[in-house]
Amino acid sequence: MGATALSQRDNWQQGARLTGDAAKNKFAALLAAELPEYYEVTIEPPKLEIYSDGKGIVLDVRIRNMLTDTSLYAEVKGGDQGGNATEERAAKFLSEGIKRRVRSKYRVPHEPFFTVFTGDIFNGRDGNRSAYIIERTSKKTGKITKTKVHPVRYREKVDVMFEGQNYAIMDADYSNIDSVTAQIMEIV
Numbered sequence: 476m477g478a479t480a481l482s483q484r485d486n487w488q489q490g491a492r493l494t495g496d497a498a499k500n501k502f503a504a505l506l507a508a509e510l511p512e513y514y515e516v517t518i519e520p521p522k523l524e525i526y527s528d529g530k531g532i533v534l535d536v537r538i539r540n541m542l543t544d545t546s547l548y549a550e551v552k553g554g555d556q557g558g559n560a561t562e563e564r565a566a567k568f569l570s571e572g573i574k575r576r577v578r579s580k581y582r583v584p585h586e587p588f589f590t591v592f593t594g595d596i597f598n599g600r601d602g603n604r605s606a607y608i609i610e611r612t613s614k615k616t617g618k619i620t621k622t623k624v625h626p627v628r629y630r631e632k633v634d635v636m637f638e639g640q641n642y643a644i645m646d647a648d649y650s651n652i653d654s655v656t657a658q659i660m661e662i663v
Contacts, residue, residue: 498553499535509656515539525576547663555595557624593645602647
């Protein structure tokens with residue numbers, strides 16, 4: 476896509492950023508309230524430097540067990556508007572090369588990442604995983620496009636893509652935070 480086309484495209488990133496920040500903050504607050512006092516939850520922890528030039532990755536949340544001084548890094552992906560960016564961007568944390576480099580430099584468990592998925596695309600607007608319609612208006616043409624979002628399909632995509640990995644799909648209103656907390660405590 477050329478620069479002109481990109482400049483005329485709808486700026487969905489700003490809305491996605493707000494949704495993502497809200498999801499990250501809510502998850503961290505609820506998790507911190509559930510964990511025993513020997514855990515520390517940090518939003519936007521320092522960058523994990525994994526490349527020779529000092530560059531690296533920044534995850535959303537660090538969960539540190541202060542008794543063992545071991546940390547688990549969580550990436551929280553919240554989505555309400557459909558699309559594929561939510562689960563596909565999170566897939567980079569499945570990379571064995573990234574995990575190996577993090578393990579070599581930081582006190583982390585063998586699987587150093589935990590991915591959290593949340594939002595309407597996983598639960599439906601009604602919280603019962605019912606399909607719903609979203610509308611997008613093109614800035615260029617003013618045309619409204621309707622798309623049906625299927626939460627059950629999104630959950631299936633994540634379950635297949637992240638099978639055998641550390642992840643959780645939050646239920647509506649984070650009603651499963653207690654079981655996710657238990658899952659995290661087993662890891663770190």
